[in-house]
Amino acid sequence: MPKTNNISFYAIALLLSCISTAALAANTLNSVRIWAAPDSTRVVFDLGDKPAYESFTLSNPQRLVIDLADTVQGKKLNLTKLNDSPLVKRVRLSKPPKKSTLRLVVDLKQAATASLFSLPPTGPYGDRLVVDFEQGRTSQSTVKQDSDRSQTTDRDIIIAVDAGHGGDDPGSIGPSGTYEKGVAFAIAQKLADKLNAVDGITAIMIRKGDYFVNLNRRSELARQAKADLLVSVHADAFTSPQPSGASVWVLSNRRANSEMGRILEQGDQVSQLLGGVGEIVQNTDSEQYLMRTLIDMSMDNSRSAGYRVASNVLNQLGQVTKLHKSRPEYASLAVLKSPDIPSLLVETGYISNPREEKLLRSSAHQQQVAGAIFNxxxxxxxxxxxxxxxxxxxxxxxxxxxSGESLSVISARYNVSISAIKKANGLKSDVVRIGQKLIIPRA
Known part of the structure; x- marks a missing residue:
């Protein structure tokens, strides 16, 4: 009997100890999520409250150690190997420096820079600690190769298609739970497919999956691809369900001027924008005004082209969906920051509007919207x-x-009459076959 009492006493003491430890902890770690991109990986730690943390790196092997103060595991975590990430091997727990600290170790496959920051609750997520790992960027010398594109002949026009948000950033969320990031990616992918079907145009996707790309990095990727145009696809939202309609945004004067000033302060980027001329000018102190003039001209040309493209896109969108604004709007948005690349942001509709949310989820409507942007x-x-x-x-x-295309569909896509297409291709009937290449005369 005394033996049983002792066992009961120790069991109760152990239970009270666990309860007191959890009660003293100000925070809980509830889950770990990983979003892998081609050259970066985001690790997200979901917490019960705002995190207090410290971190340091270790080498041989490469790893990042994170100490979460006054934190315990909220539940057993699934910390498995992450073979789909180019940078992160696994996330594991380690012995903490003191009992009130939860120590996490991120084992890396290679050396990478880590950026840590906390995020407050938003949408479906609570408090988070975010770690962005990035591998070495492309060197400037590689980026500058063939920067003077006027020497190239018969090249494709390059369109950079950017699907907004992604990964841990869902964007706006519709009344029935539709994530903007999914709608944006679906429309962007359909747009890229349509562009790639045209001989003489190549589309590149800024993000190729469900992961987040830093906003400033998006225009960098477009520049590295030597893009002639950057199109960012989004869905709008408001605090009430009434607003509706699509809109198109272009770079504002204020943002353009601030970006030009920043670039002038960073001489290593001037050659990217101006090719060989930039290298000559940036090394001649007495000719700094010429550098500013050249960049100013580049900025004016790209903004003018961006506005004309935006006007065309808006006119086409008006044929398939309601418009929120009948003219392109100016904005100081991070993705609209390149003074050298014509850029536009397309809000395909209001995901906060129940009717438009339903439309934006429809593959048929997504095709129509992508077709309008394409046209x-x-x-x-x-x-x-x-x-x-x-x-x-x-x-x-x-x-x-x-597959599924007829002569009338192709005629409508390019805004060219059926008779003009038949004449250009010597067609005697309206019948076309899958895989057949047709010459499309200019509208």
Missing amino acids: GILHYYQSYPPEGTLLAKHSSVTHKVA
Whole structure:
């Protein structure tokens, strides 16, 4: 009997100890989520409250150690190997420096820079500690190769298609739980497919999956791809469900001027914007005003082109959906920051509006919206093809017939009459076959 009492006493004491430890802890770690991108990885620690943390790195092997003060595990965590990440091998627990601290170790596959920051509750998420790992960036010398594109002939027009948000950033959330990031990616992918079907145009996706790309990094990736245009796809939202309609935004004067000033302070970027001329000017102190003039001219040209493309896109969107604004709007947004690349941001509708949320979830509507953006871009470049491009060399484009396409569908896409297409291709009937290449004359 005494033996049983002793066991009961120790069991109760152990239980009270666990309860007191949890009660003293000001925070709990509830889950760990990982979002892997091609050259970066985001690790998100979901917590019950705002985190208090310290971190340091260790090498041989490479790892990041994070100490969460006054924190315990909220539940057993699934900390498994992450083979899909190019940088993160696994996340594990380690012996803490003191009982009230929860120590986490992120084992890395290679050396990487880590950026840590906390985020307050938003949407479906509570308090979070976010760690962004990035591997070494492309060197400036590599980026600058062939920067003078006027020497290139018969090249493709490059369109950088950016799907907004991604990964841990869901964007706006609709009344029925639709995430903006998913809608934006679906429309962006459909747009890229349509652009890539045109001979003389190549589309690149800024993000190719469900992961987050830093806003400033998006324009950097477009520049590295030597993009002629950057199109960012989003869905709008408001605090009430009434607002509706699509809109298109372009770079504001204020943002353009501040970006130009920042670039002038960073001489290593000038050559990226101006090619060989930039290298000559930036090394000549007495000619600094020429550098500013050249960048100013580049900025004016890109903003003018961006506005014209935006106007075309808005006109086409008006044929498939309601418009919130009938003219392009100016904005000081992070993704609209490149003075050298024409850039526009397309708000495809209000995801906070129940009717438009339902439309934006529809694959058929996504195709219509992507088609409208495509038509606006194509019509612009058919009228103003950049010098040295295949579209500038030929007065027509080539289209490869896809499954489900008819001559009337292709005619509507390019805004060219059926008779004009038949004449350009010597067709005697309206019948086309999958895989057939058609010459599309300019509208």
